[in-house]
Amino acid sequence: MACKQWLPAALRQSGLLTSPAAASPLASTSRLFTTTPPSFQSDNSSSSSSSSSSSSSPIYNRTSQSQSSSQSTSSSGTPRIMNRNPLDTLRTILSSSAPANAYGANSPEDIASISQGNGAGGLTKQTLGDMKKLHTTEAYLRHAPRRWRFGDVYAPKDLSPTEQKKFKRVSAPKEDMVDMLGFNPIDNYKNFTMISEFMTPFGRIKHSKETGLRPVNQRKMAKAIRRAIGLGIHPSVHRHPEILMAKKFNTTN
Amino acid sequence: MATRSVSPGGALLRSSRLFSLPAPLPPPSNPHANTRWNSDTMTTPYPTHQVITTVSTSRKNGDWGLKRPLPLRSTTKSTVAMLRVKAIDTMDQITDYSSGADHGITLLKFQELGLPIVTRDANAAKERANLHTPDAPQKSVFEDDIDFTAIGDMKERAELIDKRWKFQGPWLAGMQNGEFQKYIEKQVRPRRAQFRMFLRQKLAEEMNADAKAKAMDAGDEEPNPIRPKDISEEQLTNYLRRLRESNSTLFQMVSQFLDLAPLKPPNVVVDNLDRQGVKVDVSSNPYAENGPPRTHPSAGLSYLRTKNYIDNHPIYGPQEQIKPVVARLVKPRRQMGGIETPKFGIAGIISDVPLGDVRSNQKFSGSKNQISVDNLEVEVPGGPKMWVLPNRANIDSEGKILLKATLPKLEVELVAKELIGEGEGIFGKEREADTVKSSEPALARRQYSKPAFSSAKGYGVR
Numbered sequence: 058m059a060c061k062q063w064l065p066a067a068l069r070q071s072g073l074l075t076s077p078a079a080a081s082p083l084a085s086t087s088r089l090f091t092t093t094p095p096s097f098q099s100d101n102s103s104s105s106s107s108s109s110s111s112s113s114s115p116i117y118n119r120t121s122q123s124q125s126s127s128q129s130t131s132s133s134g135t136p137r138i139m140n141r142n143p144l145d146t147l148r149t150i151l152s153s154s155a156p157a158n159a160y161g162a163n164s165p166e167d168i169a170s171i172s173q174g175n176g177a178g179g180l181t182k183q184t185l186g187d188m189k190k191l192h193t194t195e196a197y198l199r200h201a202p203r204r205w206r207f208g209d210v211y212a213p214k215d216l217s218p219t220e221q222k223k224f225k226r227v228s229a230p231k232e233d234m235v236d237m238l239g240f241n242p243i244d245n246y247k248n249f250t251m252i253s254e255f256m257t258p259f260g261r262i263k264h265s266k267e268t269g270l271r272p273v274n275q276r277k278m279a280k281a282i283r284r285a286i287g288l289g290i291h292p293s294v295h296r297h298p299e300i301l302m303a304k305k306f307n308t309t310n
Numbered sequence: 311m312a313t314r315s316v317s318p319g320g321a322l323l324r325s326s327r328l329f330s331l332p333a334p335l336p337p338p339s340n341p342h343a344n345t346r347w348n349s350d351t352m353t354t355p356y357p358t359h360q361v362i363t364t365v366s367t368s369r370k371n372g373d374w375g376l377k378r379p380l381p382l383r384s385t386t387k388s389t390v391a392m393l394r395v396k397a398i399d400t401m402d403q404i405t406d407y408s409s410g411a412d413h414g415i416t417l418l419k420f421q422e423l424g425l426p427i428v429t430r431d432a433n434a435a436k437e438r439a440n441l442h443t444p445d446a447p448q449k450s451v452f453e454d455d456i457d458f459t460a461i462g463d464m465k466e467r468a469e470l471i472d473k474r475w476k477f478q479g480p481w482l483a484g485m486q487n488g489e490f491q492k493y494i495e496k497q498v499r500p501r502r503a504q505f506r507m508f509l510r511q512k513l514a515e516e517m518n519a520d521a522k523a524k525a526m527d528a529g530d531e532e533p534n535p536i537r538p539k540d541i542s543e544e545q546l547t548n549y550l551r552r553l554r555e556s557n558s559t560l561f562q563m564v565s566q567f568l569d570l571a572p573l574k575p576p577n578v579v580v581d582n583l584d585r586q587g588v589k590v591d592v593s594s595n596p597y598a599e600n601g602p603p604r605t606h607p608s609a610g611l612s613y614l615r616t617k618n619y620i621d622n623h624p625i626y627g628p629q630e631q632i633k634p635v636v637a638r639l640v641k642p643r644r645q646m647g648g649i650e651t652p653k654f655g656i657a658g659i660i661s662d663v664p665l666g667d668v669r670s671n672q673k674f675s676g677s678k679n680q681i682s683v684d685n686l687e688v689e690v691p692g693g694p695k696m697w698v699l700p701n702r703a704n705i706d707s708e709g710k711i712l713l714k715a716t717l718p719k720l721e722v723e724l725v726a727k728e729l730i731g732e733g734e735g736i737f738g739k740e741r742e743a744d745t746v747k748s749s750e751p752a753l754a755r756r757q758y759s760k761p762a763f764s765s766a767k768g769y770g771v772r
Binding site (some may be wrong): 179187190191193194197198202203204205206207208209210211212214215216220223224225226227228231235236237239240305 | 347348349350351352353354355356412413415416486487488489490493538568640641642644649653655658659660661662682684685686687688706708710711712713
């Protein structure tokens with residue numbers, strides 16, 4: 058999943074998805090591709106500049122602007138494999154049978170720079186090897202989703218697929234979170250992060266078998282949700298816009 | 311000798327498994343309990359049940375010293391005879407047991423490390439020596455001045471507050487809000503009258519000491535001591551008001567009354583208050599900052615007092631560092647939200663392996679001794695491993711083993727490799743054991759004979 062998030066940026070930076078002419082501000086900072094995630098500064102520069110120019114504009118305006126700006130950058134260049142799934146793109150690149158054009162290099166100079174492995178954002182052998190390794194790692198770790206903490210004890214069975222599969226399944230929390238934190242949900246009807254947590258994206262109140270709350274707290278939580286929606290301070294059909302914002306711009310942490 | 315003879319039945323009971331199995335410990339708090347991804351069957355951070363074993367001849371007959379013989383099919387396949395008995399007898403007339411090898415083997419592996427369990431150094435944080443400092447002083451949990459439980463009355467308990475590890479009350483900093491509210495309601499509120507009596511005693515002591523000092527100054531005789539009963543309600547109310555003025559005195563009274571585990575605010579807070587000229591009584595109890603342990607601070611894992619011993623090598627003589635061990639890369643560094651640090655397992659425990667400007671973290675150093683922590687290297691049979699030097703072990707308040715390691719010197723690593731027949735030896739000699747290496751392809755084949763996913767290519771196999 059992490060790969061999906063920053064892979065497009067990485068590919069763009071390494072000059073895979075845009076021609077050198079279109080991506081001149083990005084490609085000018087020729088950085089060697091590493092497996093450390095790139096900072097999103099160059100990626101977000103267009104959207105942030107547009108948002109700073111219209112800082113008072115509402116959220117939907119801002120997002121539409123950033124979308125249009127990203128579209129304009131891609132449309133200004135020659136049509137590439139941009140529209141495809143980035144993982145598919147990566148697979149195409151990694152397969153040895155893929156033609157040289159799959160690198161996104163049309164002109165002979167581009168191909169030459171790739172084969173030499175020293176152009177601005179050109180693909181070195183090491184880069185390809187890194188990406189292949191990353192792809193393999195992602196493939197394996199998809200089946201080992203457990204997040205280990207310091208002090209966890211593991212036996213061979215904990216590394217087995219049967220055990221790891223259990224960490225893939227979503228189940229209700231084992232403890233009543235409201236009791237654990239000792240707060241009254243009804244008093245917190247304005248807390249939209251809490252409200253959103255106990256609603257589906259379609260606006261339905263989650264069942265207690267999903268929330269893990271005991272009946273008394275489930276009723277209180279449901280009341281808080283109904284109250285928030287009734288007061289008009291929380292959307293009834295989708296997530297709260299501020300949460301969507303945070304997700305979009307990855308400012309949650 | 312006049313010993314009381316025990317009846318044959320009594321002697322049998324005394325030596326039986328039935329009586330030697332202790333009651334299970336309370337289960338560890340599952341860190342995943344409040345998340346939506348959890349497992350009921352994962353290995354717990356500490357064992358709750360006694361692990362029992364039996365000799366191989368008895369094991370063949372299913373005889374584990376329990377009420378009935380255990381099924382052979384499920385108890386004889388394992389290499390090690392280790393079982394955990396949850397119930398000797400149930401309503402369905404069966405013995406409830408499961409394998410105890412997970413914690414049993416972990417204990418053996420831990421003992422092989424040769425590490426003592428040490429306390430957190432109380433002053434370490436003050437000196438800005440954080441947990442990653444390998445050279446921070448280590449104090450065994452078995453030192454006489456911090457390891458005792460025979461404590462007398464309340465007064466003695468209060469005096470020894472900075473030395474003890476066992477307390478009747480909880481460690482407030484480790485409680486969730488809900489838990490704290492329940493504690494106040496169930497345990498603290500009913501003891502109000504008792505606390506007022508306790509305060510009367512304190513006030514009487516204070517007043518007596520004052521009166522005595524005054525009388526001595528004036529050269530008078532010692533006045534009659536005031537009894538707690540003689541203190542009027544008004545005096546007590548005034549005393550309460552005075553106490554409310556000074557938080558720290560009141561907290562001392564409360565914690566003495568409830569025998570709370572000592573607290574230590576974070577250093578940032580203490581430093582800030584210090585700068586503002588506010589005096590804070592910082593407890594020097596080693597368990598004040600991170601909570602008292604659940605059991606004896608050694609948890610029975612190791613009875614060593616120190617790791618300052620020297621390993622002797624049959625050829626090279628005494629070694630500078632103790633024997634390094636191999637750490638398994640359980641999970642490489644990932645980017646999920648934030649950066650998830652790579653997780654290494656030492657002796658079956660997810661441990662803290664140094665990161666930063668060290669060998670294990672230098673990506674392009676090109677040394678063949680190092681492994682990549684960014685990716686899984688699936689070509690390596692058994693997974694990538696790294697030689698580390700276990701350095702420090704302690705048990706946290708949740709019963710988890712916190713193990714820290716450093717990297718060994720290259721020579722030490724070489725010697726350790728040579729001892730198990732890996733590597734070429736220090737003087738570049740060819741080993742006779744090289745003939746054994748023919749087993750490696752077989753191992754690799756076994757590893758990859760069953761691809762776990764659709765395409766072998768995706769897993770770097772072909």
